[in-house]
Every structure is written in structure tokens, then in C-alpha cells.
Amino acid sequence: MTHVASGTKAHPAPPVKGRFAPSPTGRMHAGNIFSALLAWLIAKSQGGSIVLRIEDLDKERSKPHFIDAVQRDFETLGLFWDEGPYYQHDRDEAYAEAFDSLAKRGLIYPCFCTRADLHAASAPHHGEKLVYPGSCRALGPDEQARRAARRAPAQRLVVPDEDIEFTDAIQGAYRQNLATECGDFLVRRSDGAFAYQLAVVVDDAAQGITSVVRGVDLLCSTPQQMHLQNLLGFDHPAYAHVPLIVSAHDRRLSKRDHDAAIDALLARFGSPEAVIGHIAGTTGIAQTCDPATPEELLEGFDMRALPERLRDLEQIRWR
Ligand code: GLU
Numbered sequence: 001m002t003h004v005a006s007g008t009k010a011h012p013a014p015p016v017k018g019r020f021a022p023s024p025t026g027r028m029h030a031g032n033i034f035s036a037l038l039a040w041l042i043a044k045s046q047g048g049s050i051v052l053r054i055e056d057l058d059k060e061r062s063k064p065h066f067i068d069a070v071q072r073d074f075e076t077l078g079l080f081w082d083e084g085p086y087y088q089h090d091r092d093e094a095y096a097e098a099f100d101s102l103a104k105r106g107l108i109y110p111c112f113c114t115r116a117d118l119h120a121a122s123a124p125h126h127g128e129k130l131v132y133p134g135s136c137r138a139l140g141p142d143e144q145a146r147r148a149a150r151r152a153p154a155q156r157l158v159v160p161d162e163d164i165e166f167t168d169a170i171q172g173a174y175r176q177n178l179a180t181e182c183g184d185f186l187v188r189r190s191d192g193a194f195a196y197q198l199a200v201v202v203d204d205a206a207q208g209i210t211s212v213v214r215g216v217d218l219l220c221s222t223p224q225q226m227h228l229q230n231l232l233g234f235d236h237p238a239y240a241h242v243p244l245i246v247s248a249h250d251r252r253l254s255k256r257d258h259d260a261a262i263d264a265l266l267a268r269f270g271s272p273e274a275v276i277g278h279i280a281g282t283t284g285i286a287q288t289c290d291p292a293t294p295e296e297l298l299e300g301f302d303m304r305a306l307p308e309r310l311r312d313l314e315q316i317r318w319r
Helices: 030-044 064-076 092-104 115-121 141-148 196-206 216-232 262-269 272-283 294-299
Strands: 002-004 017-020 049-054 083-087 108-111 154-157 163-168 172-177 185-188 211-215 238-242 244-246 315-317
Touching: 017 030, 017 211, 030 049, 030 211, 030 238, 030 244, 030 262, 030 272, 030 294, 049 064, 064 262, 092 108, 092 154, 092 185, 092 196, 092 216, 108 141, 163 216, 163 238, 172 216, 185 196, 196 216, 211 216, 216 238, 262 272, 272 294
Parallel strands: 002 163, 017 049, 049 083, 211 238, 244 315
Antiparallel strands: 108 154, 154 185, 163 172
């Protein structure tokens, strides 16, 4: 069976709502700025609004000072949001409700595999994605209890042998078979934290998100999220996965690339408008690298004509 995300539902389309969904694990860099700028332009060009959601699900990696810093970074750049911030740390009850509804249907099972087991069991497919081979799927209740006495399990969702396909506004048609290209995936970690895939689906639905714009590194997560939306009775948002900006060595920009971090960009270009203009120009959103505010870029922005340069492009070299 194939699920296709399309606007085929009979009810009128809800207003467009996009989101900024930063993980507060560092300040912004050119890649996050590019992605947020496109999220903002795509929503605003359709008369829509933006929600700010702080994705602080990972309590170890999220740092309180980055929660403030990242909001200041958005504001400095003129990337204002209309609603929020919402925090994932407030949302455990909602995640638990979704988790329980899946568990009641027998779709969840405990997994005792260690990271080492997982790496030994399957070669990475599709970049970094590991296909879970289902090692813990068939454990009986006695074996589960015996293992649980020694080690707290994570929880996985059983996936069907089903293709999920959709059309991404930037990357075009994308299809993934859940069983062979993904495998049963985590919905709760062994430390009790709900997994990103579950949290993001519950939040996107609760916050009325209709437009998800994010880095192409999350493209391969989208079928998992669409499958969860199907199971939980949520509509699919429209997706646009933006190319990653990579450093000189084809590595994706990260918080370690200090020359692409926001403070370095402000120092190098002299103003927030010059930073936005440079990123817009080098990524093909704008014709030139001239300084511009997001509002100014909106005037010439047409989502249907997303620059040809972005299509089928996985990465853009930072310069
Ligand atoms: N919080 C994620 C990040 O900062 C984004 C997740 C998403 O957009 O779904 O990379």
C-alpha cells in the first residue's frame, strides 16, 4: 500500500502555519539561518504565520542559555514568529497520550539492543540511517521480563511493509519503504524520553503546522513521521527540505564551524541585513548578495518558483 500526501481532503485548506523548531544546543549558524529564512518566506508568501517551538527534548544536550540566545538570534535577523515559544519539555503528557494509543493497538514493543548491537546487526543504509533488523520484535513476555530486570528497554513502533511517498516542494518526489529502508523505529528512549519522531508529529499536529521546512538531513525521517500521522489520525503538513550548507570539506556546517556561526557572520558582514543578503544570494533565494531584510526578500519571493538551483540539490558550499 502506498500513502501519498496531497491536498485531497474535502475540507477547506487551513491557514498556512510554518515553524521554527530549533534545538537549543548551540547558537545559530549559516545552515540554520538559511532553513529558518526559507521557512519564514514560504509561510509568509502564502499569507501564513510562524510558530516558534523550542525542541529541548534532549535534556542532556539542551542548554538553558541557548534557549534565550537562539531567540535573540532570530530576532536580530528579523525572523520574527507569530506564536509561541512552545517548549517540548512541557509536552510529556501529550506525547504519552499518543504513545499509549499506539501501545494499546499492540504496535509498540520493548527493545533491549545496545548501540553496539545495532551497529553490528546492520550496515548503515542511506547515509547515516540504520535499518533496525527487528531483533527484539518477537521476544515473548517471559524473555522481555527477564531482560527488563537487567536493562531498561527503549520502545519501538512496528512498521508495515509499506511505501510512503510524497512530493517535497524542493527535493521533488520521495519514496521510502518503511520495512526495508527504515525498520521498526524508536518512539521512546531507554531513559524514558519520548523520541524525536513521535514528539515532532504530536507537536506539529497540536500546533496546527501545515508547512514543515527543514534541512534535507531530515528528509529520510519524513516517511516515519507521515506513518505516525496516519496512525494517529493527523493531517500531513506540506514538506520542503532545504539543501545543507557544507564547509570546504563537504562536511555539513555545524556548531564547530566558527566562521559560519552567527557572531562571526555579524562581524564579517557588518549587519543582520548583510548576513541575510549573503545567505539569500549564495543559496539562490535572491539574485544578488545585497543586504536585505526578510521582509524585503518576501517581495520578490514566489514559492512556486523556488529557485531551480535548489531543486535536487543536497548541498550548497559555504563561502
Ligand atoms: N530540532 C531540529 C533541529 O534543530 C529540527 C527538527 C524538525 O524540523 O523537524 O535540527
